[in-house]
Amino acid sequence: MKPSPLLLLFIFLLSFANCKKKDNRNYSYWQVNQDKFSSNNVKLDIGKAITVLSCSDNGNNFNFTSLYSHFYTPGIYPLKQSSSYNPDRVGACFYYKGKFFIPMHSGYLVTGSINGKIQCTLAPTWFSNYYDTKDSVLINGTFNEP
Amino acid sequence: MKHSPLLPLFICLLSFANCKKKDNRNYSYWQVNQDKFSTNDITVDEGKARHDMYAKNFTNNYSIRFNLGYFPVSDSFKIDCSLAAFSWVCFTITYNGIGYINPKKSYLKALSVNGNPQYQLSPTWFYNENKFSDSVLVQGVFNKP
Numbered sequence: 001m002k003p004s005p006l007l008l009l010f011i012f013l014l015s016f017a018n019c020k021k022k023d024n025r026n027y028s029y030w031q032v033n034q035d036k037f038s039s040n041n042v043k044l045d046i047g048k049a050i051t052v053l054s055c056s057d058n059g060n061n062f063n064f065t066s067l068y069s070h071f072y073t074p075g076i077y078p079l080k081q082s083s084s085y086n087p088d089r090v091g092a093c094f095y096y097k098g099k100f101f102i103p104m105h106s107g108y109l110v111t112g113s114i115n116g117k118i119q120c121t122l123a124p125t126w127f128s129n130y131y132d133t134k135d136s137v138l139i140n141g142t143f144n145e146p
Numbered sequence: 147m148k149h150s151p152l153l154p155l156f157i158c159l160l161s162f163a164n165c166k167k168k169d170n171r172n173y174s175y176w177q178v179n180q181d182k183f184s185t186n187d188i189t190v191d192e193g194k195a196r197h198d199m200y201a202k203n204f205t206n207n208y209s210i211r212f213n214l215g216y217f218p219v220s221d222s223f224k225i226d227c228s229l230a231a232f233s234w235v236c237f238t239i240t241y242n243g244i245g246y247i248n249p250k251k252s253y254l255k256a257l258s259v260n261g262n263p264q265y266q267l268s269p270t271w272f273y274n275e276n277k278f279s280d281s282v283l284v285q286g287v288f289n290k291p
Contacts, residue, residue, distance in 0.1 A: 047193035063229060067191075081245045081275055086204055093229070100228035104276060130228050131249040133278045 026117060028055060030062060030141025032096045042146045044071075044118065053120065053143060059098045062143060064109065064120060065091035071111050071118045071145075079107040079125070094127060094139055101127035101137055118145035172262060174201070176208060176286025178241045188291045192217075199290060205243050210254070210265060210288060211236040217290060219258035224251065225270075239272050239284050246272035246282055263290040 025040040037060050045052045051071055055061040067087040070077050080089030081103060090109045094101045107125035111118065120143040129135035171186040183206050191198040197217050201207035212218060213232045225248045227236035235254050239246045248270060255266040265288040274280035 045195070047196065049191040050193050050196055050198075052196075100230070102227075102275065128276070130247070133273075133276060 025146035026114075026144035028062070028141065028143040030094075030122070030139060030143065032060070032094065032137050032139050035060075035096075037141075040146050042144070044145050053118065053145065059095060061095045062141070063091075063093050064143065071120065072113075074112045076108050076110050079103040079109060092122070092127075093130075094137075096137055096139075099135070100130040101139070102130050104128045104136060114144070119143070171291035172289035174208070174286065174288040174291075176239075176267070176284065176288065178206075178239060178282050178284050181206075181241075186291050190290060199288070204240065207240045208286070208288060209236070209238045209240075217263040218256040219263050220256055222253040222255045225254055237267070238275075239282070241282055241284075244280075245275045246284070247275045248272045249278075259289070264288070 023040065025042075027038050027040045028042055029036070029038045031037070037057075039055050039057050039061070041057050042053065042055045045054070049067060051066045051068075052063065053071060054063040064071075066077075070090055077088070077090040079092050080086060092103055092107070092109060104126040108123070110121040110123075112121070113119060122139065122141050122143070124138050124140040126136050127139050169186065171188075173184050173186045174188065175182070175184045177183070185201050185203065187202045189198075189200055189202055195213055195215055197212045197214070198209065199211075199217070200209035211227075212223070212235055213229070223233065223235040224231075225237045226234040227238065227247060228234075237248065237254055250271065252270045255268075257264050257266065267284060267286050267288070269283055269285040271281050272284050
């Protein structure tokens with residue numbers, strides 16, 4: 001029995017439907033207490049004055065902000081408290097299980113690059129709940145420009 | 147006695163040296179507990195998404211950040227720095243070098259004065275960002291310079 005030309009076309013189209021463009025964007029990896037996360041749902045926004053590296057995942061994500069483009073200059077930058085606008089510092093905040101966390105007293109973000117893309121590293125650092133300073137978490141990670 | 151021709155030139159230059167361009171930038175005024183502050187030495191950053199305004203003094207300053215893409219001139223905005231909603235405003239105070247934030251429900255009122263954005267804060271409690279048991283009462287009028 002000769003297969004119908006329509007059947008062949010259908011099989012051909014089905015094979016295309018299974019094709020998916022490979023996602024080559026770099027992943028970021030971080031850990032909050034014992035919970036590990038990874039995502040490449042990350043974007044780098046470069047504004048006139050502010051550069052932001054942020055992840056848009058729901059409930060668990062991160063946001064790094066630099067008043068100048070510190071991300072492009074390898075170095076060790078102190079994390080800014082949410083109230084501080086010292087331009088030498090880098091802003092860092094996390095959502096963990098839907099709660100918003102900001103840096104506690106101290107911490108540093110190390111910036112560098114891998115294959116021409118920005119990579120930021122955060123050593124284990126304490127963050128506190130924005131709405132309740134008694135609630136704190138320990139966060140570390142490697143954050144890559146996608 | 148005839149004056150040297152250089153003397154009038156010197157006097158003329160001296161008078162110019164005393165001239166100082168008048169600083170017409172609007173001031174912001176605020177009070178933390180009983181201490182009053184004012185400044186027009188403000189940095190304004192107007193980006194694509196974020197609009198920031200903050201005093202340059204790092205010991206006693208304020209900061210206002212809108213994520214609307216502009217400085218609003220009407221309406222009241224919930225004070226919250228958690229980035230959870232575009233319509234919220236992040237407002238913080240640094241008092242004697244200590245940062246204070248406001249995790250309770252309060253609002254910043256936006257209006258226009260002579261076409262310039264102005265933000266009014268009624269007396270509101272702010273909390274030490276590292277220790278909520280430390281709080282200060284803040285009020286003020288914050289003008290875009």
